[in-house]
Amino acid sequence: MAGVSRDKVASHQKFTDKLGLKFSLLADPETGLLKDLGAWGEKKLYGKVSEGPIRSTFVSDAKGKLIKVYPKVKAKGHAQQVLEDVTGKP
Numbered sequence: 001m002a003g004v005s006r007d008k009v010a011s012h013q014k015f016t017d018k019l020g021l022k023f024s025l026l027a028d029p030e031t032g033l034l035k036d037l038g039a040w041g042e043k044k045l046y047g048k049v050s051e052g053p054i055r056s057t058f059v060s061d062a063k064g065k066l067i068k069v070y071p072k073v074k075a076k077g078h079a080q081q082v083l084e085d086v087t088g089k090p
Contacts, residue, residue: 001023001024002023002024002025002026003023003024003025003026004025004026004028004033004034004037004039005025005026005027005028005034005053006027006028006029006031006034006040006053007025007027007029008027008029009027011027012025012026012027034053037056037058038054038056038071039053039054039055039056040052040053040054041054054071054072055072055073055074055075056069056070056071056072056073057069057070057073057078057082058070059082059085059086068085070082
């Protein structure tokens with residue numbers, strides 16, 4: 001499991017240490033990977049159009065094959081939904 005954001009490595013390290021995360025956070029300050037994944041682009045917030053990260057989740061199997069994509073997700077309830085989809089249990 002890994003997370004990707006535009007933040008720098010030092011910022012990721014502080015965040016990882018603060019929350020005790022057990023997965024890697026990848027730094028993509030130039031947004032190349034985020035754009036390739038479709039996780040960076042135009043979005044609207046309160047009617048204002050801007051460019052930025054589009055929260056997305058990509059699930060792969062043990063061999064690294066992509067098996068499911070959740071584009072434009074909302075944080076609330078999303079982790080539970082992914083867990084249910086992956087395990088097949090509510």
